[in-house]
Amino acid sequence: MKKGWKYLIGIVVVVVIVIAGYFSFGDKSQAKEKTITVGVVAPADKDTHVWDAVKKEAKDKYGLTVKLKEFSDWNQPNKAVANGELDVNSFQTKEFLDDWNKAHDNTLTSVGQTIIAPLRLYSKKVDSVADIKNGATITIANDAVNESRGLKLLQNAGLIKLKSDDSLATTKDIAENPKNLKIKEVDGSQTARALSSEDASVVNGGFAVSGNIPLKYTLYKEKLDKNSKPYINVLAVSKKKKDSQAFKNLVKAYQSKSVKKEIKKQYNSLIIPGWDLDLD
Incomplete structure (x- = not known):
């Protein structure tokens, strides 16, 4: 009888450990998925205000924490995403991204449009x-x-x-x-x-x-006309991660009414929302 109880207790302990380990690992994976780092280039105060609006929208509506990593020029953010050092970047046009991919034999992918900055x-x-x-x-x-x-x-x-x-x-x-x-x-x-x-x-x-x-x-x-489409800025990620729910939520947060309002407030006409422009 004692042996039977010991055997049963042993099984229960093993099951508890396995379950605890599973949920512990799951929680860490989920936490990682809900925090993403975005690479930006030389942000001004106005840029920071816009990203603060994105962060609030992402956190309030999708439980997503958005952090920023600053770079000083256009040469670094794509390398950081390609090397896995960064989740996503936001600084370049679609045309710039395509040209960088061609020059570096890479496949970074746009997951959504952000702004357009007319020259x-x-x-x-x-x-x-x-x-x-x-x-x-x-x-x-x-x-x-x-x-x-x-x-x-x-x-x-x-x-x-x-x-x-x-x-x-x-x-x-x-x-x-x-x-x-x-x-x-x-x-x-x-x-x-x-x-x-x-x-x-x-x-x-x-x-x-x-x-x-x-x-x-x-x-x-x-x-701005149909020829301006390649000049719309994008959120760029590794191709293998393009279907991540975190990135989909980031795009929805960025393309929200509150962020659109903040973009217009901060930049006047120097930079404008690019995701819903009628360029045809």
């Missing part, structure tokens, strides 16, 4: 495009995607003419340059600072915000 041509030295002098220097971003986008902006402003609009353009594709402009390529993060030394600069909306560039220095603004 603007700014100057502190002249008041209009027509006032730009012969031989003037204009800075543009030096990465392939934003260099092409900047050159197309200059073309639409009537300053240069490109050989073709069909592919990523470089300065070698300039067919006509009637004012003999000097196109200076710099890191995207330096385009706002270049306004202090150069005649004009093409600046992305994000860097215009972080650089506190007043709208009064705008000479020309990028038009």
Whole structure:
């Protein structure tokens, strides 16, 4: 009888340990799933306010904790996601992501759209495009995607003419340059600072915000139409994790009415919500 009781007690102890271990492991996995880290590039105070709205929406509606990891330039966040050091990043256009994947033989994937930041041509030295002098220097971003986008902006402003609009353009594709402009390529993060030394600069909306560039220095603004779709920013993740519920909830949180309202409040027209634009 005693042996039977000991045997039964032994079985109960084993079962309890197994169950406790299962739920302990499950709780940790669930906790990890409910906390994600988003990589962002050089966020300004306005960006932080928008992400605070995202965090609140994610936490209140989906029980998802969102943390931010800051990077200083565009070169690092994709590598961090690809290496598994980061869950998701939010800093780039779909076109930039596609170009990075091609250059690095990778498959990072967009799980949702965020904002669009129209390019603007700014100057502190002249008041209009027509006032730009012969031989003037204009800075543009030096990465392939934003260099092409900047050159197309200059073309639409009537300053240069490109050989073709069909592919990523470089300065070698300039067919006509009637004012003999000097196109200076710099890191995207330096385009706002270049306004202090150069005649004009093409600046992305994000860097215009972080650089506190007043709208009064705008000479020309990028038009939004069907050709602007590749310029909408995205949330990028590893392809193998794209179906994670945490990422789906992050997208829903970002694309909420409260976040849309905060974007409009913080950025005015420098940056606008990109997920529900009618660009057709």
